[in-house]
Amino acid sequence: MNALDPDPGTWLLDRIDAHEKTLTSQIEQAHAQIEELTGRLRELDQDLDHLRITRKTLLVLATAPDPAPPPPPTPMVPDHPAYQQILTLMIGTGQPTRARDLCLALDLPLERKNIENTRAKLKRLVSLGVLVEIEPGLFAQPRP
Known part of the structure; x- marks a missing residue:
C-alpha cells in the first residue's frame, strides 16, 4: 500500500460520516416539514369545525319558528x-x-x-x- 493511498478503513468511515450528515440534514428537513404540515392540519381542522358549527346553527335557525315580534309600545295619551x-x-x-x-x-x-x-x-x-x-x-x- 502506498503512503499516498488513503487507508480503506478511514475512507469508509469518511463516507459513512458524509452519508450520516446527509441523512441527518434530510431528517431535520422532514421534521420541519412535518411541523409545518401539522400546523396547517390543525388550521384546516379548526376551519372544518367552524363550518360544521355554522351549518348546524343555520339548520337550527331554519327549522325554528320565527319569534313573535314584540308588541308595539302603548302610546301615552295626554292626561287632559x-x-x-x-x-x-x-x-x-x-x-x-x-x-x-x-x-x-x-x-x-x-x-x-x-x-x-x-x-x-x-x-x-x-x-x-x-x-x-x-x-x-x-x-x-x-x-x-
Missing part, C-alpha cells in the same frame, strides 16, 4: 280631559273624523279657534301614535 273626550268619540263612531265634526259632537261652538284647537289636539294624538291622519284633516284610529 279634552283628549279623553276626543278618543271616546273617535272610538264610539269608529269612523274617520274631522276636527269640525268633533267640535259638533263635543257641543263646542263652530268657531275657528275651537276647530283649530281640536285639530291641534288631533295632530298631537297622531304624533303620539294614538291616531292616524289618513288624509289631510281626516283622522282615524290606527288599524291593527
